Amino acid sequence: MYYFIEAMTEDDIPYVQVIERQSFTTPWSANTYRREIRDLQHCRYVIARASPTPPGQLPRRPTPTPPRPFGVLSQLVSIFLPESPAHAPSSLPPDPTPIVGYGGIWLTVDDAHITTIAVDPTYRGQGVGELLLNALIDHAYDLGAHQITLEVRISNTGAQRLYLKYGFQPGGTRPRYYTDNSEDALIMWTEGINTAEFKARLAELRRQLVVRLQRQADG
Numbered sequence: 001m002y003y004f005i006e007a008m009t010e011d012d013i014p015y016v017q018v019i020e021r022q023s024f025t026t027p028w029s030a031n032t033y034r035r036e037i038r039d040l041q042h043c044r045y046v047i048a049r050a051s052p053t054p055p056g057q058l059p060r061r062p063t064p065t066p067p068r069p070f071g072v073l074s075q076l077v078s079i080f081l082p083e084s085p086a087h088a089p090s091s092l093p094p095d096p097t098p099i100v101g102y103g104g105i106w107l108t109v110d111d112a113h114i115t116t117i118a119v120d121p122t123y124r125g126q127g128v129g130e131l132l133l134n135a136l137i138d139h140a141y142d143l144g145a146h147q148i149t150l151e152v153r154i155s156n157t158g159a160q161r162l163y164l165k166y167g168f169q170p171g172g173t174r175p176r177y178y179t180d181n182s183e184d185a186l187i188m189w190t191e192g193i194n195t196a197e198f199k200a201r202l203a204e205l206r207r208q209l210v211v212r213l214q215r216q217a218d219g
């Protein structure tokens with residue numbers, strides 16, 4: 001299987017929501033995703049797709065709905081429209097290159113904040129999470145961030161290992177951060193992403209990831 005990254009579009013949201021419901025107890029609404037996707041000044045959202053053939057050999061996909069500019073009017077429209085359910089419809093049209101993961105990043109001054117990242121449970125453990133994290137790190141560079149931060153549940157040691165692998169370090173907790181069970185959040189930070197040390201680690205991890213993904217694709 002081949003995996004590749006694309007920018008998330010509004011057409012992708014129902015598919016993203018399916019994975020989100022399988023991954024998180026307090027999923028975002030479709031309107032929240034729309035607001036984030038439209039805020040191109042501060043946010044970047046990506047999806048990972050799976051394909052049995054190399055992405056370069058795929059037929060062209062229909063042009064996705066372009067994101068509408070994020071302005072006061074669209075904010076008001078989003079607020080006054082009835083909120084779409086946080087759960088997506090159960091029957092979505094089948095997709096030959098299904099969305100298998102997604103993630104997002106949000107810039108505040110110099111810091112990029114990973115707002116969300118998740119992989120379809122049936123595709124976990126194959127490097128898709130790493131692929132998504134790398135795409136988000138690239139976007140952090142594009143947005144001019146100096147550091148990357150995130151919150152992760154204290155109990156979520158699998159995700160923490162992913163972040164540790166990429167040089168994130170624990171930097172405190174936010175007590176009772178998660179509203180569903182009052183669990184604490186662990187705050188994790190990278191060192192400066194423009195340091196030679198961070199870039200060298202990233203380059204080596206990317207080299208290893210390419211080898212891993214290529215080996216999987218070759219079967």
Ligand SMILES: CC(C)(COP(=O)(O)OP(=O)(O)OC[C@H]1O[C@@H](n2cnc3c(N)ncnc32)[C@H](O)[C@@H]1OP(=O)(O)O)[C@@H](O)C(=O)NCCC(=O)NCCS
Binds near residue numbers: 024153162
């Ligand atoms: C966290 C998550 C995105 C990882 O995605 P994934 O595709 O399974 O991860 P990868 O296959 O790319 O794994 C990369 C690295 O992450 C770490 N890792 C990921 N899942 C792990 C697990 N269950 N246990 C231990 N380490 C894990 C490992 O270091 C792994 O590297 P390795 O294969 O060299 O050991 C995925 O488990 C997920 O969607 N979880 C639910 C949502 C979630 O918790 N998101 C994070 C919110 S902060």
